[in-house]
Amino acid sequence: MSGRLDQPISLDYGFLGAIGVDVKGEIWSAVEVPGSRELFGSLRSVRVDATVDGVLVEDIGLMPTGSGELMLSVSAPLRKKLSKDIGHEVQVVLVRRLT
Template sequence: MTPDPILDHTFTAPIGVDVKGEVWSCVEVPDARELFGSLRSVRVDATVDGVALPNVGLMPTGGGGLMLSLSAKVRKALGKDVGDTVTVHLTRPS
């Protein structure tokens, strides 16, 4: 069995993903298909503007991408909300 490739990916994106006409407090991962090889849910360790989110799931957007959900608690810790831009760093869960 081949081990998963190393994941060390950083991007900047706005909070807010349109899902079936509603804006969700998520960040869409650019080029998710190329990065993960599919658009199925995948677990990652994420850091958003320095706030660690260990072992979280990236979910399909329904529009051909993957997104990271940011709870109200996380958004409060970041001091950010829908429409604000964040920097996200993704790695494989330890």
């Protein structure tokens, strides 16, 4: 895949966040990554390995929210596994950057 780093970059960047990001008036099932502009140096999409409440999510894309940060999608199967939904808080750790 193009854009892939030769060696993943260790991040170990953790934060608490609520599931639910307002994107153009719609609530998406995602968690906003605070400080993502500073962490990644831009607001372009990046791929990472992460954990959400301790569950490993590999090779997931962080996408721009449109309001100045990136967000990590929390899929329906992952929400079911975590017994969490929109509005619930989760612990996220960005483990390593892949792109």
